[in-house]
Amino acid sequence: MKKNVIVGQSGGPTAVINGSLYGVVSEGLKRTEQIDHIYGMVNGIEGLLAGHIMDIGALDSTNELELVRTTPGSYLGSCRYKLPENLEDPVYPELFRKLEDKNIGYFFYIGGNDSMDTVSKLSRYAAGIDSDIRFIGVPKTIDNDLVHTDHTPGYGSAAKYVATVVREIAADANVYDNKQSVTIVEIMGRHAGWLTAASILARKFEGDNPVLIYLPEVAFNQDTFIEKVKDALTHTPNLIVCISEGINDGNGTFICEYASDVSVDSFGHKMLTGSGKYLENLVKEKIGVKVRSIELNVCQRCSCAHLSRVDLDEAENAGIYAVQVALSGETGKMITFIRNKSIPYELSYGTADVNIICNEEKPVPTEWIIRDGSDISNDFIDYARPLTQGYVELPTKNGIPLFAYRR
């Protein structure tokens, strides 16, 4: 008997999360002997609970599905809903009733750690009630912090965006004949520094900007930082420093927290100051040079500006492979990337038990963090470079990239 597919997206958006959605839908549409309809949960599991689903397979008859593929953000919308730990909670039978009402045989969830936790719980509950619905997780996160996979879809494009923008900021900093200046670039990443590490790809030659790069994996010492900046200014008068938003003192305190207890906005509220802003003030105070901080905004996670062809293709393939393994009988799995070789780059697709993936985080290996935690090694460059390759041409209308959106 033919079954239906349901697919959802969860967590923060990425530039290629819709590539994975496209992969699931396009492969599902081909499997007409086993699959009937392909539904999308609008705003993830929360939307499913609220009965908010759409017939995403029907988009194939328009050009919209093609457009979804290169649209940044989450086409289906996202949620941050965490299922209860207790599998006896009444939400589980409620969810399964909804899935059975729609004759769902295959459930795909595209997301990061928390989404894999959802897949884990649903697949365990299914096993407990002898349901034959298959649950497969498709990884995505710009943070690149999922275990048991070489990397995650979304990271390559975000890494390429960060490297390009840091190179642009460096070009901008060199425009004026400043005696000395410091630009601090704050990059996303609370606990893992993968994205900040990618800023090294902006370096055009040994000693070029960004000269200093700080990740949350290594304790940040403010005095050492000031000494490093002073030293770097002697050979790089317009200095670029890249930091993760999550740099911390190694004792559980984020650097930004050093500031936020004292700054107050015009209405008397405490202001959340970023680590970049705090270090800007620190450099001004301790060194007295011209200094500015730039917080890369949400575009770093969902910009179409510097899509990596490799990343988009892999995101799509992860979606395709998810449908294939579900049809072949697997459940409770996440799609994984297995790197066979970096140069030339060779990748295989696999699966791993979703239960051992969720709720764990993969930091940047400390042996890749060098010069007292202020720089990144060449091993990282060999790792990251293949993921940023290739150009994706975007459909445009009136000169501006065209995005799909739910009506």
Added chain:
Amino acid sequence: MKKNVIVGQSGGPTAVINGSLYGVVSEGLKRTEQIDHIYGMVNGIEGLLAGHIMDIGALDSTNELELVRTTPGSYLGSCRYKLPENLEDPVYPELFRKLEDKNIGYFFYIGGNDSMDTVSKLSRYAAGIDSDIRFIGVPKTIDNDLVHTDHTPGYGSAAKYVATVVREIAADANVYDNKQSVTIVEIMGRHAGWLTAASILARKFEGDNPVLIYLPEVAFNQDTFIEKVKDALTHTPNLIVCISEGINDGNGTFICEYASDVSVDSFGHKMLTGSGKYLENLVKEKIGVKVRSIELNVCQRCSCAHLSRVDLDEAENAGIYAVQVALSGETGKMITFIRNKSIPYELSYGTADVNIICNEEKPVPTEWIIRDGSDISNDFIDYARPLTQGYVELPTKNGIPLFAYRR
């Protein structure tokens, strides 16, 4: 007798200012009967005074000159040096001695208002001493605020960048199923709102985000703003508001100044809060919805991410035309763009007396600012759209756009 060319760049960088540099150099290299060497001032007129010049024509024998064309920022470096008003100042004979030492016949300066002021003074001084050196200004500014030209090179690419990024931010805002949220995007432009107005190009359909757009040309009323936001939230739950950094109360006070007198950083310094941050706090205080502000960073002026083909070509053509008019005997002029038609787009190149251009600013026409100063008319769209058209393929190395830089 053959003469030499000198070319410089001044003011803030743009994405295509090096396109104009490429135009001057490539056209100069072709005119071998009249032109011998082509020099570049490093860091503008200040570099010329310091004897800091380079043989930029020599780049043609490498690939570097081709790379300059699509490199954002100012390849030659910039300055913000203002020549003295008094033409009797000893800096003038000093400058002309340096020009004569290098046998300069043609002087090109690529920049905005202040740079045109430099061209004006030098050409007037030249007339006073019967020098036959010809001085031509090549316009550039993302602000688009020069008079006597339909638009300026640099504006089209910056407008395309702003429109694309605002569309991405809108996609990001719609990811979560928020009951209501407000995102305030702060865009460059102290006195003229051209760049902020371009955010309307992000709108996919009538009523789509950004719903509210505020320029410095119209007085900003905080109470009316809050009412407009409340009203807009009733039909657009995830609201995007775009503002110029220079929005003001109409009585000479920037909106950001309402905040900066009270917020203090962790070292006790007064903090410069942007208008976006101030309005974020205002919305939080008065409406109490989820709100964030995003200040578009320096990339809006010098990103290669969304180069407009039309803009880059026109920038290059402005450089080419500058060489042609200088050789034909003109001096004390700025290259101007004359729009013959918007649909289909037709452009001619001309010149205008630089003395009537410098130190004047062109605001967005108030008849293009509608709905009590909170929206932009279709006339603006017809004006701006042709300037953002076409795609430029960037040279890359290891997956990251490749930029030229002075060794």
